[in-house]
Structure formats: structure tokens, C-alpha cells
Amino acid sequence: MFTRQRAGVSPAAAAAAPAPRGGASTASLVSDLVEIAEYIKRLKAAIAHLRANELRNDRLPMAHDELGSVVTATASATNRIMEVAEGILAIEDDTLAGYRAKVEAEVFQIFEACAFQDITGQRIAKVVDALGQVETRLSHFATVVNVRDGEMDQEEARTRARRETLLLNGPQLKGPETPQDAIDALFS
Amino acid sequence: MALDLGMPILVVDDYQTMVRIIRNLLKQLGFEDVDDASDGTGALAKLKQKKYGLVISDWNMEPMTGYELLRHVRADDALRTTPFIMVTAESKTENVIAAKKAGVNNYTVKPFNAQTLKTKIEAVCGA
Incomplete structure (x- = not known):
């Protein structure tokens, strides 16, 4: 001291x-x-x-890996569901009972593929918790040290400028900002 | 006028799952000649090699966005009349207005269903 x-x-x-x-x-x-x-x-x-080393070595890589797994799992499940659905569209059978049995067998595969949601939900909950920790610590740090934000680096500035110029806003949090009906009215 | 089910359609999206969904919907509607590209640059190259009757494009792609693709298409004498539908998660009014000003023929917010897509195609292709 x-x-x-x-x-x-x-x-x-x-x-x-x-x-x-x-x-x-x-x-x-x-x-x-x-x-x-x-x-x-x-x-x-x-x-x-702040425990920056723990954030860098543990929490942030964990969040990165978990989100990567979520992307992989959702893509895999979607592909599986689409494969099965395409298979259902192609089913042919001479009898109604035979057709029904084949469709049911495929439908149960869709149920199985939907199990991904339980696991991805748990993974996302871990990431949300980790981000909450990061937010709390950074907020405490910024308050105690009275941090003022510096200028963003050139790459980040370029990315932000591109997003603004090309209107890359992404999906809105609570559903579409402009309802489809309003868009349709504009094009009618 | 009935839809020309033989017309070539170009689907532009960087998510292969979405390409697959749109391909299946188009197949359900009876369209068989469907190509795809994963961004505006690839789409522009395909548009210069083959005459398409319709472009269905996402907005948010790298390196060339669907919005940039639309502007390139409308600025090209050989392509400017190609019908263009934007299918995107971009739902801000400024996006819709910008696309309209750039010459898009119709605009659909994801997620959408087969009937919505069919209605848009009919409106754009004059069925």
C-alpha cells in the first residue's frame, strides 16, 4: 500500500x-x-x-465452445428433420396401411431429432450465465475505475460503418419490426 | 397468366438450410430448374452466365449482400428487368424502403411459408 x-x-x-x-x-x-x-x-x-485470466482462459472459451456446439447441433438436427421430411414426401405404398406405417416410422425420427432442443437449451443457459458474470465484473470495474471508453479500432469502425451503410440490422428481438401486412401494402 | 414452371430461378442465401427449404418449397410449387448461390458475388456470376426468370435473395450475406446484389442487377442493362424477391430477417422499415427504392419487386420477412412464397412469386411473375 x-x-x-x-x-x-x-x-x-x-x-x-x-x-x-x-x-x-x-x-x-x-x-x-x-x-x-x-x-x-x-x-x-x-x-x-475482474479476474481477467479466468474470463480469458475459462469463461469466454467455454461460451465460445458451447455456442459452437449449439450451432452444430441445430444444423445437424435441421438437416436430419429435412432429410426425413423429404423422405416422407417420396414415400409410396400400394396400401393405405403400408403408407401409414412408413410415414409413422419417419415421423418418430423427427421426434428423436427434436431432442436437440433440450441439450442446446442447457448449453445456452450456461452461456447466458457466463455473460452475466462478465457483465457484472466489467460493470464493477468500470464503476470503480471510472473508465472512459477509448476510440474503437479501425477494423471495428470499418465493420460498424459497413453495417450502417448496407443496413445490416439483423433480426429484431421481439419479432419483425415491420409486419408483413405493412410490407405487402407497400408493394400492392 | 399461369406461372411458367419451367423458368430458371436463382436462390441466393448463405445458409444452406434456407437454400434447401426454399428449394423444397419451389419444388412443391412445381419449379424444377432451381440454382443457388451463397452470396451476391456468386449470384452475379451465375446471372451473367444464364438467363433467370426470378431471383430470390437473402439480404445479410458476405462479402456481397443481397441489397448490393439488387443494386448491381438493376444497374446492369442485361439484368435490370429480372424479377427480384428479397427474403430476409431484416424487418426494419428502413430496409424495406431501401429495397423498394433500389427496385426490388417484393419483400418477405423470414420465417415464411410456402403459400406466402407462392403469393409473392405469382405477384412478381404475373400469374
Whole structure:
């Protein structure tokens, strides 16, 4: 811990010290140094609380891997469901009972493929929890250290500019912003 | 006028699952001559090699978006009259207006069903 004592100047001595040339008193200088030391102390505590290494080595890679698995599982299940559906469209049989039996067998494969949702739901819940942790720690860090955002790097700025120019807004959170009926009216 | 089920259709989407869905819907509607591309650049190359009766394109793709593809198509004398339907998750009004201004013939927000797509194709291709 950085203190006046460790700096080798007591408050009384600092106050009694003659002002150096240039007008700033030693007391004021010491006060500034103490303030800086306290800020560094708070900063170190905030950095420790951030547990950046754990985020970098554990939580963020986990979130990345889990989301990757979700993408793979959903793509795999979708392909499987579509394969089965295409198979159903192609079913032929001479009898209604035979046709029905074949369709039922395929439909149960669709049920099986839909089981992916349980697993992906659990994976996404883990990611949401990890992101919540990151948000809490960053929020605490930003508050304690009184962080001001720097300028974004060139690559990020380019990406953002492209998104704005080409209107790449992506899907809206609560469904389409413009209802299909309103769009249809525009084209009628 | 009945739909020309023999007309070539180009489906442009970077998600193969969506390409497969649209292909199946078109097949259900009776269209057999369907090609696909995974972004605007690939689509533009195909459009210059073959005369398509309809383009069905997503908006958000890399490196060339569907919006850029639309503008290229409308700026090209040989392609400018090609019917173009945007099928996209982009549902902001500014997107719809921009596409309309750029000359899109119709606009559908994902997800959609076979009947919606059929209605759009009929409206655009004059059935």
C-alpha cells in the first residue's frame, strides 16, 4: 500500500516544507501522490476483482465452445428433420396401411431429432450465465475505475460503418419490426 | 397468366438450410430448374452466365449482400428487368424502403411459408 509514511514524508513535515520553485507546495505534491496511490490501490483491487485470466482462459472459451456446439447441433438436427421430411414426401405404398406405417416410422425420427432442443437449451443457459458474470465484473470495474471508453479500432469502425451503410440490422428481438401486412401494402 | 414452371430461378442465401427449404418449397410449387448461390458475388456470376426468370435473395450475406446484389442487377442493362424477391430477417422499415427504392419487386420477412412464397412469386411473375 502506498502511503505518506512509505513515501517518507509525514503530513506535518509536508505541510511545513517550503514551497518549491514554480509555486506548487510540497504538501500539495504529497497530497497528489497520495491520491494517485489510492487510485492505484483501487485500480489493483478492481483488476483483481475482474479476474481477467479466468474470463480469458475459462469463461469466454467455454461460451465460445458451447455456442459452437449449439450451432452444430441445430444444423445437424435441421438437416436430419429435412432429410426425413423429404423422405416422407417420396414415400409410396400400394396400401393405405403400408403408407401409414412408413410415414409413422419417419415421423418418430423427427421426434428423436427434436431432442436437440433440450441439450442446446442447457448449453445456452450456461452461456447466458457466463455473460452475466462478465457483465457484472466489467460493470464493477468500470464503476470503480471510472473508465472512459477509448476510440474503437479501425477494423471495428470499418465493420460498424459497413453495417450502417448496407443496413445490416439483423433480426429484431421481439419479432419483425415491420409486419408483413405493412410490407405487402407497400408493394400492392 | 399461369406461372411458367419451367423458368430458371436463382436462390441466393448463405445458409444452406434456407437454400434447401426454399428449394423444397419451389419444388412443391412445381419449379424444377432451381440454382443457388451463397452470396451476391456468386449470384452475379451465375446471372451473367444464364438467363433467370426470378431471383430470390437473402439480404445479410458476405462479402456481397443481397441489397448490393439488387443494386448491381438493376444497374446492369442485361439484368435490370429480372424479377427480384428479397427474403430476409431484416424487418426494419428502413430496409424495406431501401429495397423498394433500389427496385426490388417484393419483400418477405423470414420465417415464411410456402403459400406466402407462392403469393409473392405469382405477384412478381404475373400469374
